[in-house]
Amino acid sequence: GDSVTQMEGPVTLSEEAFLTINCTYTATGYPSLFWYVQYPGEGLQLLLKATKADDKGSNKGFEATYRKETTSFHLEKGSVQVSDSAVYFCALSKVGWDNDMRFGAGTRLTVKP
């Protein structure tokens, strides 16, 4: 079935380091792809999305490009801050699924000063 696989954490980086969190998907058809972020004690917030191949989603310095040929949607940020410490979820959704999104397992990021 349709699913999302993301790199296992936890990931620990120093402030201003480069971040990559890998995400690959398995899906029939043409899903939309998302990155959500969850801060401690909170629900998930949409970070960015891409709806078709080669689209690049970006927000708050984070970027991810929808690569259909490699079925990937890796999250990147050039210089992380302590405030970026959170759990990051890759997800996909398809037309007709309504709100049945498939989430990856989540990657915990800790950024140290």
Next chain:
Amino acid sequence: KAGVTQTPRYLIKTRGQQVTLSCSPISGHRSVSWYQQTPGQGLQFLFEYFSETQRNKGNFPGRFSGRQFSNSRSEMNVSTLELGDSALYLCASSTLDAYNSPLHFGNGTRLTVT
């Protein structure tokens, strides 16, 4: 604009009991969906309601049920609680569906079953 509100934030129940969780979506959002989050299984879709009708349902037993009211507020109910039902239950609202419009999540209700 107020966000998605879930009540209560924490619940402790005993095995065999039942529980009701409440969710108030963002004003104007007609779609409400529910997710279960656990360390072992991650985020799993429970069901989704749109204009008081269940549009979609995940792979959960019939002990899990929900409903949506005319003001779009939603409740989910879990009957005959089991230890494995301990989880963070997240509600999300949107204007239409996840493919076309982003999900806005509440902060969740943490249910502990003892």
